[in-house]
Amino acid sequence: MQIDLPYVQQPSGKKHFRYRRKVPGFLQQALGKTEIVKPLGSTHAEVLRHYDRVHKEAEAEIKVAMRGKTKKISEKTALEKYQWATRQVAEWGPMDEATADALADHLEETGQPELYRALVVPDRKAPAPTLADAVKLYLKDRVEATADETKKQQRIERVQGHVVKALKRGDPQIRSFTRADAREVRDHMLTEKPTPAPSTVHRYLNDLRAILNHATKEMDELRGWLSPFNGLEVRKDTLAKEDRKSFTDGQLTATRARVLGHASEDLQRVWRMLERTGCRLAEVTGLMVEDVHPEGECPYLDLRFLPHRRLKNAGSVRRVPLVGDALKAAQEAREAAGDRALLFPTYAREGGANSASQVLMKHVRKVVTDRKVTVHSLRHTLKDKLVKADVPEALQNMILGHSSGAVSEAYGGPEARLEAATRALRRALSIT
Structure with missing residues (x-):
């Protein structure tokens, strides 16, 4: 049997096969090599079993280089x-x-x-596995091919750098970490120049825990090892000072007028949907046209995992009621999209939500000087309205995307949950 697949070679006199592909000249500097060479095995069956994965890996390397976002080549x-x-x-x-x-x-x-x-x-x-091994495994399993991949990779590498700098041990072995090391890393993060916000250090520690716990789960050499970073937190009182505030009625009125008077039509519609749904910004900017269901007694947004837009957690997969001005904005956006698949194509891309946030924040700052009031404060504002309307916590979570299995048990199937959430949101927003 002869193997006739692109880039497959069997070196003269050798039993094994390999995938060998020349890197285009204009990409060689970006990739740091002239060829992509990967082993495929020594039998036809092994070649056929490994080829699809290896070819996709090579295609991904070429694609990343073409985008000008080649991952840093590490030893x-x-x-x-x-x-x-x-x-x-x-x-x-x-x-x-x-x-x-x-x-x-x-x-x-x-x-x-x-x-x-x-x-x-x-x-x-x-x-023995080291921190670098854990970081590479985490990037491969949890970060690659996700939304905002570049941003996430940079943050993970920043966390890795903090650990190495704090402990001064090069690339430390994972099993060598002690509780004293964990405290040293946390304290270093809190005092690094420029001094980060405690909430930023809190996120860094969450990232580090996720990296180490994933390695413990996936690496046989680490089975049974307990990370000393587990349970290590930044002081609650310092974190509380970093919480975002809700908009006051006056701030919200002024900001809405500013956005609707100066932002692009897409961002005006995004703002209106955020204000009346409590969605996260990335959830709205990443919508497909088919995710908008404006018909029926309970119009809604169907939030689900998409290749270009990952949701924060399983609870974020939900149907969000569309009521009042949010429904009108969604209908306008759907009509403006025409035959496009994406509702907001300018922002439905890697980094798109960040771009939208930057533009909207410029408008917020024109009328609101309080640094703790941001675009994300719209979620807090809606949360406050739900609380004041005595909406049960389970329904609040269902609307905002913090739902659990208990929610579905309490409110039945998808249609029943949507009806309950719609009634609750209408009551909170005083919509009859």
């Missing part, structure tokens, strides 16, 4: 070198003693220590 960790060398030697397959000795001499002479050790000492102990 392989000791564990990555160990794993790579072990796989490479396994692909060479069994060999007689004379061949093995000759190959070992060649590897030693040409300065390939990882391959030499893998060949000569196949049962050697694997290096």
